Amino acid sequence: MSAAPVAEGADFRPSWVVANPQVQSILATKGPRRRLWLKRGSRMDAVAQKHVLDCGDGVRLAGYHSHQPEGVPPRGLLVLIHGWEGHHDSAYVYSMACQAYARGWNIFRLNLRDHGGTHALNAEPFHSARMGEVLEAIRAVQQFDAALPLAMIGFSLGGNFALRVGMQGPAAGVTPRLSIGISPAIDPGATLHAIDQGPLLFRRYFIGKWRKTLRAKDQAWPGRYDFSPYAGIKTFVETTRRFVSDFTDFPSSEDYLGTYTLTPAMLMASASPLAIITAQDDPVIPFRDFAGLEARGSVIQYDAPARGGHCGFIDSLGLECWAERRVMALLEALR
Numbered sequence: 200m201s202a203a204p205v206a207e208g209a210d211f212r213p214s215w216v217v218a219n220p221q222v223q224s225i226l227a228t229k230g231p232r233r234r235l236w237l238k239r240g241s242r243m244d245a246v247a248q249k250h251v252l253d254c255g256d257g258v259r260l261a262g263y264h265s266h267q268p269e270g271v272p273p274r275g276l277l278v279l280i281h282g283w284e285g286h287h288d289s290a291y292v293y294s295m296a297c298q299a300y301a302r303g304w305n306i307f308r309l310n311l312r313d314h315g316g317t318h319a320l321n322a323e324p325f326h327s328a329r330m331g332e333v334l335e336a337i338r339a340v341q342q343f344d345a346a347l348p349l350a351m352i353g354f355s356l357g358g359n360f361a362l363r364v365g366m367q368g369p370a371a372g373v374t375p376r377l378s379i380g381i382s383p384a385i386d387p388g389a390t391l392h393a394i395d396q397g398p399l400l401f402r403r404y405f406i407g408k409w410r411k412t413l414r415a416k417d418q419a420w421p422g423r424y425d426f427s428p429y430a431g432i433k434t435f436v437e438t439t440r441r442f443v444s445d446f447t448d449f450p451s452s453e454d455y456l457g458t459y460t461l462t463p464a465m466l467m468a469s470a471s472p473l474a475i476i477t478a479q480d481d482p483v484i485p486f487r488d489f490a491g492l493e494a495r496g497s498v499i500q501y502d503a504p505a506r507g508g509h510c511g512f513i514d515s516l517g518l519e520c521w522a523e524r525r526v527m528a529l530l531e532a533l534r
Contacts, residue, residue, distance in 0.1 A: 210504065211512055216516055220478070247264065249262075273304060277350050278337055280358075307343070318419040324446055327356060351375045353383065355384055359387070362466065384484055395436055463490065477502070482509060500525075
């Protein structure tokens with residue numbers, strides 16, 4: 200087993216009431232954080248416009264663009280990508296977006312294929328190797344704010360996508376000033392095993408989400424798919440193996456997972472700057488995946504506090520988020 204990486208910037212110390220990693224992870228996804236920002240009168244929703252993006256080859260992805268009010272010069276364009284089975288309105292996405300919008304950024308909250316109720320937009324199902332369409336979506340989004348610097352934030356699986364935008368985007372004409380991964384799933388095979396071997400609550404939660412999206416895809420494309428064999432599968436490792444065989448051209452699940460596995464060496468050699476925030480107690484993303492990672496090369500900041508859970512980093516029952524403060528400082532530094 201690889202040695203654990205050395206933590207940097209480990210100054211997050213949550214209240215004992217919310218310190219448990221499962222509590223942190225649950226609070227990250229639930230509505231109270233979104234309601235917190237609604238109560239503060241965020242203007243982001245009032246100006247949000249839905250866009251369906253042409254990503255080439257008939258592929259369409261959707262998202263929501265919020266521009267700064269007239270007369271307010273925006274600081275840049277920030278694209279946010281949710282985690283697996285999340286969406287543009289997930290609590291962690293919405294809260295981070297509101298923070299950045301309040302600080303002068305134009306916001307685009309992108310939905311990956313088959314997320315955010317977009318199952319009818321594309322016949323073929325989502326999988327994480329569909330990187331080309333995400334790059335094309337961001338290229339289309341940039342046309343809304345062509346003169347502005349671009350930054351990316353992704354969470355969990357979306358963190359993997361955001362980091363890949365930073366790594367692969369420049370070769371495709373998409374060059375973020377900074378791409379930030381929050382609890383990024385950099386070794387998807389390890390993540391699958393962590394879910395299968397972790398708390399039953401999390402496995403049931405993710406399996407339930409997966410079955411719900413299969414039902415939505417079936418309803419959007421009646422008669423096209425037979426998802427009935429998946430009803431009896433209890434683990435994510437087996438689900439992925441079956442899905443890769445049924446719906447992709449990859450010879451094995453290992454080949455599929457390898458297309459979006461990111462090593463620390465790859466991250467530090469990225470074609471554009473990256474920042475990573477993860478927690479050592481994350482119940483979904485094994486901390487050993489980050490062994491060897493440092494704030495060196497293209498990684499300009501690497502935070503790995505002992506606490507935080509999965510995409511949590513909640514200070515207390517007041518639901519303020521330490522990771523959001525870290526991200527806002529990073530975005531401010533881009534000026």
